[in-house]
Amino acid sequence: MLKIKIADIAIAAIEGVLVAGLFSFWSPCPVGEHIMGCHWVSNVTVALSSAVILLSLLKLLSGEVLFRRGINSAVLLISLIQAFVPGWLIAICAHEHMRCHVYSQPAVVTVAGIVALITIGELVLDRKPAAV
Amino acid sequence: MNVKLKLAVASLKHNTARTFYMTVLIAVICFSVFSGETVTSGLCDGMESLKKRLGADIVVIPSGKSRQQNFEEILLGGKPGFFYMPNSVVTEISRLDGAEKVTAQFYLASLTADCCSTELQIMGFDPESDFIVMPWLSKSYAKKLQLGEVIAGSDVFVPRTGIIKIYNQDMKVVGSMDKTGTGLDFTVFTNTDTVKLMLRSAQKLGVSATDADPDRVVSSVMIKVRDGFDKSDIVDTINRTMAGVQAFENRDMVTSFTSKLNHMTLMIKSLVGFICVLAMIMVVFLFSVMINERKNEFGILEIMGFTVRSLLAVVFYELVFICMAGSLAGVAMAAVWSLSFKSFLESELGVPFLFDCSESFLLHACVTAVAGTILSLLLLLPFVLKALRTPTEVVMRE
Numbered sequence: 032m033l034k035i036k037i038a039d040i041a042i043a044a045i046e047g048v049l050v051a052g053l054f055s056f057w058s059p060c061p062v063g064e065h066i067m068g069c070h071w072v073s074n075v076t077v078a079l080s081s082a083v084i085l086l087s088l089l090k091l092l093s094g095e096v097l098f099r100r101g102i103n104s105a106v107l108l109i110s111l112i113q114a115f116v117p118g119w120l121i122a123i124c125a126h127e128h129m130r131c132h133v134y135s136q137p138a139v140v141t142v143a144g145i146v147a148l149i150t151i152g153e154l155v156l157d158r159k160p161a162a163v
Numbered sequence: 164m165n166v167k168l169k170l171a172v173a174s175l176k177h178n179t180a181r182t183f184y185m186t187v188l189i190a191v192i193c194f195s196v197f198s199g200e201t202v203t204s205g206l207c208d209g210m211e212s213l214k215k216r217l218g219a220d221i222v223v224i225p226s227g228k229s230r231q232q233n234f235e236e237i238l239l240g241g242k243p244g245f246f247y248m249p250n251s252v253v254t255e256i257s258r259l260d261g262a263e264k265v266t267a268q269f270y271l272a273s274l275t276a277d278c279c280s281t282e283l284q285i286m287g288f289d290p291e292s293d294f295i296v297m298p299w300l301s302k303s304y305a306k307k308l309q310l311g312e313v314i315a316g317s318d319v320f321v322p323r324t325g326i327i328k329i330y331n332q333d334m335k336v337v338g339s340m341d342k343t344g345t346g347l348d349f350t351v352f353t354n355t356d357t358v359k360l361m362l363r364s365a366q367k368l369g370v371s372a373t374d375a376d377p378d379r380v381v382s383s384v385m386i387k388v389r390d391g392f393d394k395s396d397i398v399d400t401i402n403r404t405m406a407g408v409q410a411f412e413n414r415d416m417v418t419s420f421t422s423k424l425n426h427m428t429l430m431i432k433s434l435v436g437f438i439c440v441l442a443m444i445m446v447v448f449l450f451s452v453m454i455n456e457r458k459n460e461f462g463i464l465e466i467m468g469f470t471v472r473s474l475l476a477v478v479f480y481e482l483v484f485i486c487m488a489g490s491l492a493g494v495a496m497a498a499v500w501s502l503s504f505k506s507f508l509e510s511e512l513g514v515p516f517l518f519d520c521s522e523s524f525l526l527h528a529c530v531t532a533v534a535g536t537i538l539s540l541l542l543l544l545p546f547v548l549k550a551l552r553t554p555t556e557v558v559m560r561e
Contacts, residue, residue, distance in 0.1 A: 127505075132506035133507045133511070136506070152187070155180070
């Protein structure tokens, strides 16, 4: 159980770093006269990350396996969607060497990938029978 | 489904933790190998591309402490810049013994225009004397470039209209270059007359950093040395006799980058090797513990009528599933990682980097996945054979 809780805290922390990063060191291209796609990518990612953080913290409250599995499935789905937001679901800048291509997209894909992996691990390992 | 396969699948399903950890470890090995391989081959391809594009033996640029660095940044880093020297240098160099071909180039840096544009490097060449740019530019555009026509590097953002506005001048993009992995990808190529037109326009707009007469200056002179002449002698002659300029061999520039590249490649390979060895030790340790724990299970199955051969088949099927899943997952993750970090690596490494995301990338991925599966099987099968060789009576007595 301790391992699982550590995993939940880790997920919340990683997503927290992503949210902080998107507002600072991994921020997309600055908003000028035009608002570019990467700005909306950043907003959507922050929203999805916030949802994952909230779900991870919620998971800490309950030890019930079915409850945890439900939340894990949701987190897995959200993180998979999150990985495909920049460049796939929402187009980012055309120039390959803009900030959004160089920093924001890899950061989002990496964080979403790590969260998905941790969640798959939890789903596979957390299979104790539900308390009757 | 035959019994052995059924038994293998049931065993994998029953021992989820064991299956998961083994798969993750094999995925880690394949991930490190494939991503390391992608980065090192990108570095090597970038260097090869640079060597191909540096057609001159000697480069002459204005003298100054940071000029050579500026030149390298323009050519390799894609950092826009410019410098000028009197065009009389070209005539003086042409008179030198040993200078087979001599051509001048003209550099100009644009300003950032709108949201999707960055500063551009503009490189002007003389179509009459050029022997550097034309050979590989002709693949993109075979005709002669007219005034106001440009060829864009692969990473230059070209609007749908095909017109780039530089210093209030509309430039028609007539072709795009193949990717080189160097600063040339951010460069716009055109003839000298067009660059001079842009410089004049910049001077008129009051945004030019130089007030030099465009007709009287050049940025660099490229020299192809005649066979039988020593390049370093010519470099010495230019540096000694011509004031205000400095000459150096292109080879020196490539050598400095090659040593930097070798260090980087060595570091990446060492890191990949370390991760692989560590993961392999863990896989072997985990598997040997697991197989020893299963000796009883094998003994019972032997009593029930399973032969050593059929037990071997069961474990082999299990291993094939684990190794295949691990290898595929590792390679897929490495492919996604490499593709999303492509721009980061190209921008931040500071050396030429040419990422190949064509069929060869897919082929590489498939080969790594297959090799990962086969090698993992070869690594683990000896432990299975050893465990199955133990006589049933001994196992049951234990």
